[in-house]
Amino acid sequence: MSAGIRQCGLEDLEALRNISIETFRETFGSQNSSENLNAYLEKAFSPDRLKEEMAHPESRFFFIEKDGEIAGYLKVNIGNAQSEEMGEGSLEVERIYISNKFQKQGLGKVLFNRAVSLAKEEGKSKVWLGVWEENDHAIAFYEKSGFIRTGAHSFLLGDDEQTDLIMEKELI
Numbered sequence: 001m002s003a004g005i006r007q008c009g010l011e012d013l014e015a016l017r018n019i020s021i022e023t024f025r026e027t028f029g030s031q032n033s034s035e036n037l038n039a040y041l042e043k044a045f046s047p048d049r050l051k052e053e054m055a056h057p058e059s060r061f062f063f064i065e066k067d068g069e070i071a072g073y074l075k076v077n078i079g080n081a082q083s084e085e086m087g088e089g090s091l092e093v094e095r096i097y098i099s100n101k102f103q104k105q106g107l108g109k110v111l112f113n114r115a116v117s118l119a120k121e122e123g124k125s126k127v128w129l130g131v132w133e134e135n136d137h138a139i140a141f142y143e144k145s146g147f148i149r150t151g152a153h154s155f156l157l158g159d160d161e162q163t164d165l166i167m168e169k170e171l172i
Contacts, residue, residue, distance in 0.1 A: 003071065003107055005114050008061035010054055013047060016061060019070050020045045023097035028157070031134060036158025056081050060118070064098070064111050072098035074111045076118055084153060084166065086128055091119035093129040112145060116171065125171055130155065130164035142167050 008016055021041050029037055043049065053059055058081035062074045075095040077083065082092040093115045098108045119127045130153060131138050147167040155164045 003064055003066040003105075003110055005062050005064050005074075005110065008054065008063055008073070010051065012061075012063070013050060013054065015063070015070055016054070016073065017045050017047060017050055019063070019073050019097070019099065020050070020095070023072060023099055026100045027097060027135075028132070032157055032160065036160045039158035040156075059094075062111070062114060064107050066102055066105070066107065069102075070099075071102035071105075071107050072096075072111060074115060076115050078122060078124065083130070084128075086126070089125040090168075091115065091122060091124045091127050093127060096129075108141070109145075116169075119171055126168055127171065128166060128168040130166055133163045133165050139165065139167075142169075145169065 024041060024045070025037065053075070054061060058079040059075065059077045063070050064072045064074070073095065074093070077092040077094050078090070079088060082090065083094060084092070086092065093112070096108065096111050096115070098111070116127055128150075129142070129147075131142060132155065133152070147169045149165050150168045151166040152163050153166060155162045
């Protein structure tokens with residue numbers, strides 16, 4: 001069965017919270033203390049925080065579904081919703097995660113392509129994101145997709161200050 005992408009609405013809040021926690025824990029749980037991980041998850045993916053993010057007019061969430069299950073999700077930001085001041089010509093991919101169960105099926109690429117399409121539809125000239133400097137797999141994926149490293153910023157996971165690389169891709 002093929003995968004489908006759909007935009008999330010407030011009725012999807014619980015499902016969004018569940019897939020957000022699941023995929024973040026799968027991706028970073030083994031590399032961080034459970035205290036720091038749990039502190040981050042509780043704050044970043046609280047129902048109130050997610051509801052606020054979903055209501056922001058310059059942010060959008062999307063699910064990718066396969067075989068009737070939510071396989072992952074994407075969060076993009078434009079304008080003032082971006083986590084760094086990158087200008088009106090940019091779209092930020094703030095979160096893009098696929099559940100371990102659905103890895104290695106090309107779904108991350110499908111979501112990534114949706115983000116690029118959105119950027120083009122919005123008239124943006126650049127897509128950018130932050131990726132943990134220790135996440136070699138993701139960095140390699142983004143570099144293969146045409147992103148270049150342009151900077152770094154801090155990311156606080158619990159009380160552990162980590163470094164995210166800022167990577168950008170110019171759109172033609």
